[in-house]
């Protein structure tokens with residue numbers, strides 16, 4: 001798939017932008033702070049209704065405006081003339097709205113799955129070096145890109161967790177004196193949390209199993225070493241016998257979700273007294289982590305800057321390959337990544353992504369982008385995005 005036209009109104013620094021794009025590589029070149037990332041961030045937003053740079057929508061609306069609009073025409077494939085017009089209104093004061101081919105959607109999230117993207121950015125280093133929440137966000141992002149319906153599961157889980165936490169908080173300190181009535185209410189919340197949580201957890205585990213062998217292969221391509229990269233999943237629920245780390249799995253047997261939900265429930269029962277004292281849910285995917293290894297060593301705390309970067313890129317390349325294996329051709333966004341890499345890694349990354357239907361690249365200096373990825377070039381500056389008419393090699 002690829003975006004053949006992008007239109008922005010009051011998005012970030014743009015009053016208006018109109019950018020015709022083609023399949024293959026497109027590079028956006030411009031000095032710092034000119035609005036290159038803003039353009040690809042808009043494409044990412046159309047695809048995920050979120051941005052890799054911010055956790056809420058407020059900064060996406062141009063300062064002083066009430067509403068931002070992102071519109072993109074998405075073609076199914078290079079030899080497939082079908083296209084869809086996706087439109088998202090980001091509203092400062094009311095709920096966002098989305099349309100496909102001008103028809104309003106009941107919920108903005110119904111737009112998910114039409115445009116799929118894999119975004120590489122300097123922030124990816126946090127997946128390797130950052131907090132557990134950064135790794136959970138990486139994995140959940142990939143889960144939702146694979147199966148857009150998981151966005152609803154995730155949001156249901158978050159709603160139930162919030163309500164359960166509110167109940168626990170109101171009970172905290174009351175301990176055992178909470179009484180049978182409270183026990184029955186907690187049981188209802190536990191069931192709900194375990195059922196939805198097991199769905200989210202099994203999607204994560206399945207995706208981690210599938211992406212790690214591809215990540216390991218990509219790491220060996222990118223980094224000039226032969227280390228195996230592996231991952232284990234650190235859960236608050238005992239996964240023994242249900243799931244094992246990806247490299248040890250002989251076949252990709254689906255996880256027994258019912259058994260997972262039972263173990264979730266058992267763990268909740270065991271931790272209930274603690275939860276009542278602490279006033280917060282202590283069990284579930286919101287507290288899990290993914291432990292990444294390069295060779296024998298954990299990546300976090302041990303890997304060098306270069307190794308961490310290579311692993312971060314490999315995770316995105318693994319994601320790209322996994323989506324392709326699923327039959328999805330995502331748009332790749334390489335936001336400001338080439339400046340961070342040496343010449344060897346630049347070339348290796350470029351040759352790994354060049355076969356994508358569309359690759360959108362941002363860079364401050366054109367010569368940082370390997371030649372095979374230069375493609376069509378736009379110069380970004382002074383609030384404008386202009387097709388470049390000079391030589392493509394300065």
Ligand SMILES: Nc1ncnc2c1ncn2[C@@H]1O[C@H](COP(=O)(O)OP(=O)(O)OP(=O)(O)O)[C@@H](O)[C@H]1O
Pocket residue numbers: 011012013014030031032033034035036037038039058059060061062063336362363364
């Ligand atoms: N909501 C907003 N309203 C107005 N301007 C904004 C808003 N959000 C960001 N900007 C401006 O957009 C610019 C940043 O754009 P962007 O991040 O796309 O830069 P860039 O070209 O990718 O730069 P770099 O090469 O430094 O990464 C900044 O000047 C910032 O002040």
